[in-house]
Amino acid sequence: MNSPAFRDWQSVHDEVLRRIRTRMWQPGQMIPNEAELAVEFGCARTTVNRALRSLADAGWLDRRRKAGTRVVAQPIAKATLSIAVIRHEIEERGQKYSYQRVTRTLSVPPLGVSAAMRVPAETRMLYVRALHLADDTPYALESRWINPQVVPGAQDEPFQKVSANEWLLRHAPYTDGEIAFSAMNAGADEAHLLVCAEGAALFAIDRLTWDGDASVTKVRLLFAPGHQMRTVL
Amino acid sequence: MNSPAFRDWQSVHDEVLRRIRTRMWQPGQMIPNEAELAVEFGCARTTVNRALRSLADAGWLDRRRKAGTRVVAQPIAKATLSIAVIRHEIEERGQKYSYQRVTRTLSVPPLGVSAAMRVPAETRMLYVRALHLADDTPYALESRWINPQVVPGAQDEPFQKVSANEWLLRHAPYTDGEIAFSAMNAGADEAHLLVCAEGAALFAIDRLTWDGDASVTKVRLLFAPGHQMRTVL
DNA sequence: AATGCTTTTATGTATGCACATAATAATCTG
């Protein structure tokens, strides 16, 4: 019963997590307050606080001032996806990365795009379409609109060698972003470029980034059939 | 130049993040050490530490003892997805949730499943298939294998009213989990249950959870066409 | 040049203390 000694916040963290997982502290139940735990564990309240905060961040505990700390009733799994530069993603799998620009134009985007990016409907924007290949096999198709007002250097960049994906990361500051994952059927176009059957199910990532109030870029990545994004809980 | 005053760790956090995003501190570049920043911001080193640790957790900074702190070279966007109980997901959108069990059998799973769950090939497992509906429209199709050895009560549960999704969260402890997102074409089966065209692109979530060395459950969720998962960066 | 030892240094963390803040509980008031 008497704890041998919980010196550091990690061991407090582990012990509390053990009690949650073994249902010693049941879902929805209140746990002792920081001061009490500090006494039990023989450490400072600060240390307990550190451990409990970490568990709250991870989604195990629900903490509220004055109300106290309780075990989360319905553990909400928080999956953290790392969305890396595509070149790195491919190289880390030990495959050869190559890049191929398909088109690059300055044109008026479809209404859906200008609306999402909150620019006037007639504004001409930079449109870049490119293929990312792994071992010379199409891996992902990138279709991107760039707001040239916000990213000045972009107009002079051909995106022939360096992908817009990487170029923007290095040159375009941003403050916020949204990201959405979905599935869609390959159109004739996409099927041709990704060398797959028309109608094949493609994994899609849509990203929209902002610099303050101004939209920087909107991109859709379509991955070749079979693509998976994985992570641990 | 001289900071007006950064009293709390949040404001230090925000200021540092601003410097990263505006490229004042460029990707890959070292930033001043904690002690220096503490002087500049007029606060204790502890406070700077708190702020930088938080930014490192979020993937903006790379910190190493003695080596110091640097801005991550290729900002890896970390999208944190909250995977809630499906009922909550639907109810939060203000829609009516309903549930319909399709099948429930005790049978030998396909080889791929028993291999992934690391159980002997002949082991019989509980298989539950069910529909989650939003406003009486099919929302997601859940196909789940449950290891009855690890989840004793499951054998006696019909999963007629309560979804396995929720029942397991309350009754089956777990220590680890994997999750994968992908896209797949609807088969005849799935098209029928989700009331969509055969071949439609479906968003798929595969989850596999472990309690120590033993697999608890393996589930595939297929969402009706058009489903999106979104988050902010 | 390669190896092993020592020093230096930036981050990591524990602690006691003080005070801030949010939210509940208790109390007062019309």
Added chain:
DNA sequence: CAGATTATTATGTGCATACATAAAAGCATT
């Protein structure tokens, strides 16, 4: 008794200090 006011309380945070630890850098030795 409803509604406003005040007290209480658990978490949230800041700070000074001390020491721990990882890892780079320097140094010496082979």
